[in-house]
Amino acid sequence: MNSMTGQANTVNLQGNKACALGAVAAGCRFFAGYPITPSSEIAENLAKELPAVGGVFLQMEDEIASMAATLGASMGGIKAMTATSGPGFSLKQENLGYGMGAEIPCVVVNVMRGGPSTGLPTRPAQGDIMQTRWGTHGDHPVIVLAPGSVEEIYQQTARAFALSEKLRTPVIVLFDESLGHLVETVALPDVADYEKTVRKWATGKPEDYKPYHGDADGVPPMARPGDGFRVHTSGLTVAENGFPTQKPHEVDALMKRLLGKVALNNDLIESFEAVECKDAEVVIVALGVVGRAARKAVKELREAGIKAGLFRPVTLWPFPTESFRKQTAKARHIIVAEMNAGQLIHEIAEVKTGKQKVTGLNRYDGVPISPVDIKKTVKEVLGHE
Amino acid sequence: MNKQVALKADDAKKTADGKEFNIRDYLRLDLFPHFMCPGCGHGIALRALLWAIHEQGIDKDKLAVVCGIGCSGRVGGYIDANTFHTTHGRPLAYATGLKMARPDLHVVVITGDGDCLAIGGNHLIHAARRNLDITCLMLNNEIYGMTGGQGSPTTPRDRFTTTTPAGNREPVFDACKLAEAAGAGYVGREVTIHLPRLRDLIAGGLAHKGFSFIEVMSDCTEVNGRKNDLGSSPEMVLGQTRTMRPPDYEYDSNVVDHPFRPSGLHTGVFVQSDRPEYGAAYRDMSEKLQQGRTKP
Ligand SMILES: Cc1ncc(C[n+]2csc(CCOP(=O)(O)OP(=O)(O)O)c2C)c(N)n1
Ligand code: SF4
Ligand SMILES: [Mg+2]
Numbered sequence: 117m118n119s120m121t122g123q124a125n126t127v128n129l130q131g132n133k134a135c136a137l138g139a140v141a142a143g144c145r146f147f148a149g150y151p152i153t154p155s156s157e158i159a160e161n162l163a164k165e166l167p168a169v170g171g172v173f174l175q176m177e178d179e180i181a182s183m184a185a186t187l188g189a190s191m192g193g194i195k196a197m198t199a200t201s202g203p204g205f206s207l208k209q210e211n212l213g214y215g216m217g218a219e220i221p222c223v224v225v226n227v228m229r230g231g232p233s234t235g236l237p238t239r240p241a242q243g244d245i246m247q248t249r250w251g252t253h254g255d256h257p258v259i260v261l262a263p264g265s266v267e268e269i270y271q272q273t274a275r276a277f278a279l280s281e282k283l284r285t286p287v288i289v290l291f292d293e294s295l296g297h298l299v300e301t302v303a304l305p306d307v308a309d310y311e312k313t314v315r316k317w318a319t320g321k322p323e324d325y326k327p328y329h330g331d332a333d334g335v336p337p338m339a340r341p342g343d344g345f346r347v348h349t350s351g352l353t354v355a356e357n358g359f360p361t362q363k364p365h366e367v368d369a370l371m372k373r374l375l376g377k378v379a380l381n382n383d384l385i386e387s388f389e390a391v392e393c394k395d396a397e398v399v400i401v402a403l404g405v406v407g408r409a410a411r412k413a414v415k416e417l418r419e420a421g422i423k424a425g426l427f428r429p430v431t432l433w434p435f436p437t438e439s440f441r442k443q444t445a446k447a448r449h450i451i452v453a454e455m456n457a458g459q460l461i462h463e464i465a466e467v468k469t470g471k472q473k474v475t476g477l478n479r480y481d482g483v484p485i486s487p488v489d490i491k492k493t494v495k496e497v498l499g500h501e
Numbered sequence: 502m503n504k505q506v507a508l509k510a511d512d513a514k515k516t517a518d519g520k521e522f523n524i525r526d527y528l529r530l531d532l533f534p535h536f537m538c539p540g541c542g543h544g545i546a547l548r549a550l551l552w553a554i555h556e557q558g559i560d561k562d563k564l565a566v567v568c569g570i571g572c573s574g575r576v577g578g579y580i581d582a583n584t585f586h587t588t589h590g591r592p593l594a595y596a597t598g599l600k601m602a603r604p605d606l607h608v609v610v611i612t613g614d615g616d617c618l619a620i621g622g623n624h625l626i627h628a629a630r631r632n633l634d635i636t637c638l639m640l641n642n643e644i645y646g647m648t649g650g651q652g653s654p655t656t657p658r659d660r661f662t663t664t665t666p667a668g669n670r671e672p673v674f675d676a677c678k679l680a681e682a683a684g685a686g687y688v689g690r691e692v693t694i695h696l697p698r699l700r701d702l703i704a705g706g707l708a709h710k711g712f713s714f715i716e717v718m719s720d721c722t723e724v725n726g727r728k729n730d731l732g733s734s735p736e737m738v739l740g741q742t743r744t745m746r747p748p749d750y751e752y753d754s755n756v757v758d759h760p761f762r763p764s765g766l767h768t769g770v771f772v773q774s775d776r777p778e779y780g781a782a783y784r785d786m787s788e789k790l791q792q793g794r795t796k797p
Pocket of ligand 1: 571574
């Protein structure tokens, strides 16, 4: 019983702390990071939590090393995470790509702040939406979860571990300074199923094992060092036996499986929130913290007789395209409200199938988009018809 | 008489179970022929490493070899063990995570002079400072071999490389001094011509509990040797005897340095200390916390 609220299982929690606790609850036993505002509380909380449960906390020399050490720990067989913010996320990109290519599960948290460069370290922004999709070089599979509340941070961080382990790929958890530092009273969701999800380990005869031969779900079982498989792991493009190849048909097969495993498992990956979209004339697309403002705006617009709705992708990448199309089928307008100069809007313009007019609502002044901003834009687009 | 056979008979030490070293037991023979140019010193380093692993009686299943990118980084893939070919400059950071997660594994890092001292220099400093139980072999051929012979942080003065077309003017790193200053528990250097000595140096590193840094002076016959008229590969290897400074060598400023090697390059074990190993120190703290004996 919480003395403040009188509710069962509720706690007062900061977003970053919820991220740390969600990770531990999901079975994370390794964290490597480098201090950076506004994500440092994730590391600080894990520095306390992990050794107390027999896990490892490492403060590395930089974000490149943090990403590498996280992957190294996961290659050893334990659930591992790193967390950072803008500049640090940029530094992680090369090794993040290694994790995607060599298929090493891990969770990477990016608590966004204003950019470019050092930008606005203590102010919120959503300028890394496209970096999470295209940050590392080459074609690569991407899963990004974008929670919109402290409770969701806890839950989606735990879910990120499950997806990452199951699909053998890094999963990015993306939120921003305002959510990272927000303190809310939350009821901690049960994440036991996420904790139980562990990767498929190679079993059977080592002679028969092909480290990069995907099962029906596109995911190859992983060999744990010490189990007798003695496999090779490489960032080079590899054949099914794990050794480098340049044979076009082998390269093509690997790339198809690598990119395909995300599409193949979309039912598992997809998640979104849709509010009053069914008959909505105007659908606001909003991510993370902006979803909160949009929810309030939709309620007030409905009260004023305007048919507004909200579509909030919780799984940002792969974008929940089919669900988005269904939810916006009736709309004449789509407003993409984002705390950047226009990133998600490109995806929306590409995936929408109808004649909806797409308008951007953008703020990049370090201030979250407010319900007032959204209502104003809705009225503007309707007024302009 | 075949010199190598003679060497083996003289120097082969046996493991506890009395089995003599056979390199084939430790290689992925199906990957042969290997990528190395004829006479490349990296192959000799690989032999020395495997021999040392044999002597130390390390189980291949419990051996993790983490490599960077370069010709040096490609060497690890031939070892019949758990091998990880990571990214350029970062193998020590990967190895740090792996060793902390899996203290039961023997973790060996194979890196190059560019990989370890240029792009990965910061990781070397911090791996040495942490003194985690990792054995790091830096194959120093004084060049970026894999990318076609550009200058590296150990390229000697006046050496011609594709990025020092008028001769190198940048000073070199002394990697062993760097590792020592940063806190490595075991530091040594050896040349490839003295295979048994190199083997013993590596074996000492494998046995040492803490961060072991071993600099192997290796010859890049192809993109370094040819460009600088350093002779055939046997000549290059023999040249090592004229330039190395064994442990008892007293530096004499009147001795003219051989152009192959930077001045005053000593070989041998330079550091062997009992500084606390980080993994054990961390686990001790963690155990106390788990038993509620220490406050976080
Ligand atoms: C981030 C990055 N930068 C550059 C390269 C290109 N590259 C590959 S190997 C190498 C140099 C390797 O030199 P060294 O470490 O001395 O190894 P050697 O080939 O001499 O054994 C470079 C620069 C790369 N692979 N990745
Ligand atoms: S380029 Fe040099 S370092 Fe690379 S394999 Fe050839 S001789 Fe060895
Ligand atoms: Mg080199």
